Amino acid sequence: MLPRFATLLASLSLAGAAHAGATHYPLTVDNCGVAQTFAQAPERAVTIGQAGTEMLYALGLGEKLAGTSLWFNNVLPEFAEQNAKVPRLADNDPSFEAVVGKRPQLVAVQFEWMVGAQGVVGTREQFAELEIPTYLLPSDCEGKDNLVGADGTRLQPFRIDSIYKSVSELAAIFDVQARGVALNDQLKGKLEHARKQLAGKDLSATSALFWFSSADLEMDPYVAGRQGVADFMLQTLGVRNVVESNEEWPTVGWETLAKANPTWLIIARMDRRRFPADDVEKKLEFLHTDPVAKNMDAVRNGRVIVLDADAMQAGIRLFPGLERLSTAFATGKAPQP
Incomplete structure (x- = not known):
């Protein structure tokens, strides 16, 4: 399991911190072919999907979450304290109204079938009409057709870099780049350990x-x-x-x-x-x-x-x-x- 966030910060290398500059707003991110602009770091975010939720917890951003949803497993023990303070909108897919009702400045989404062209919760256009940016984890859109097959069909093999990209981009959106560098270094270390x-x-x-x-x-x-x-x-x-x-x-x-x-x-x-x-x-x-x-x-x-x-x-x-x-x-x- 991942160590507690405090341990992660303590292990942050000086070299990593030196290369992690502050975010300059407005920040525009090209996310799955859709440009999303942030005037400032979001103060309120909602997650649809456990992967994005725990990614934000690992970045120490639990206090920025106004609601979570779509859980497969119970939260990791090291994130329990952050998670206890965040409302769970739904164990599975939340309603569009429940998400919008939290007045989020960002909706982070794990799967395109939740928020996409045929989104169960809604489309990206529906959120855009309310001036709510959406961030779809790149791992579920890059090299993949989500309109073919029940859970989408891969046109290209999944790339692990898409996870590192999510961490880096979310860290930039919230202006916590040094934490993103530390987390990615830790994840890469675990991958290398598994291989060794x-x-x-x-x-x-x-x-x-x-x-x-x-x-x-x-x-x-x-x-x-x-x-x-x-x-x-x-x-x-x-x-x-x-x-x-x-x-x-x-x-x-x-x-x-x-x-x-x-x-x-x-x-x-x-x-x-x-x-x-x-x-x-x-x-x-x-x-x-x-x-x-x-x-x-x-x-x-x-x-x-x-x-x-x-x-x-x-x-x-x-x-x-x-x-x-x-x-x-x-x-x-x-x-x-």
């Missing part, structure tokens, strides 16, 4: 499957496709994804998945409850009782890794998630849930 744990280990014959959730346990599961965030995690560690679709989270039948017979199964742990399979215990029960799934090598040999759902998303939890996977692949043992 597997140095010299041949994983060319190792494969894996990410199971996010299922609308119903009797239906095909939502699994990670190629080129997305979860696939990036496997590629980084030298492990093959058995799912070949370029959709972010396609549905694939268990017979097909069992035939692919991945070395490892990685299943999402969630605190949200939209679908029955959001409950990780129900996932584990299914894997050990379903006549098809229970015969997969990964299940029979205990190679099932439990990972926070938001660690499979483009946010700061991805990095400790990588370290967790790296440890498992290095030792050949699944860590305790």
Whole structure:
């Protein structure tokens, strides 16, 4: 897990601070093809998506948040104090009225399907009409078509630089660039540590499957496709994804998945409850009782890794998630849930 923000600030290098100048307003950011202008650092912001929320907490900006929404997991312990002071507008998607009612000077959005051309909450144009800037995390728009597939289709592989870009741009918007430099340095260190744990280990014959959730346990599961965030995690560690679709989270039948017979199964742990399979215990029960799934090598040999759902998303939890996977692949043992 990420250390407390105070520790992060204490570790800030002088070199990083020297290269982090103050923001000059008005600041215009080209965000996913839409120019957003900030006359000053926002005093009130609303987040739609846990990744953006915890990114702002990691930057020490909890006091600037007027509301959060769309949570997959409980907040990280080191952000609990900041989070306790911020109203939660919704566990899942909030209404447009609830967001606007907080009079935000910024709405930070994790997924384009929440605020975009077909936004569940609203469109960027609707917010612009009220002079409310929106910031969509670049990881969900760059190299991706969100109008194809339930969760969008990757046209290009996900790039980790898009997370560093989000941190840097949010830090610039709020005029806390030194904190952004420190956070990005920390995240890069975790990525490098995950890689080093597997140095010299041949994983060319190792494969894996990410199971996010299922609308119903009797239906095909939502699994990670190629080129997305979860696939990036496997590629980084030298492990093959058995799912070949370029959709972010396609549905694939268990017979097909069992035939692919991945070395490892990685299943999402969630605190949200939209679908029955959001409950990780129900996932584990299914894997050990379903006549098809229970015969997969990964299940029979205990190679099932439990990972926070938001660690499979483009946010700061991805990095400790990588370290967790790296440890498992290095030792050949699944860590305790």
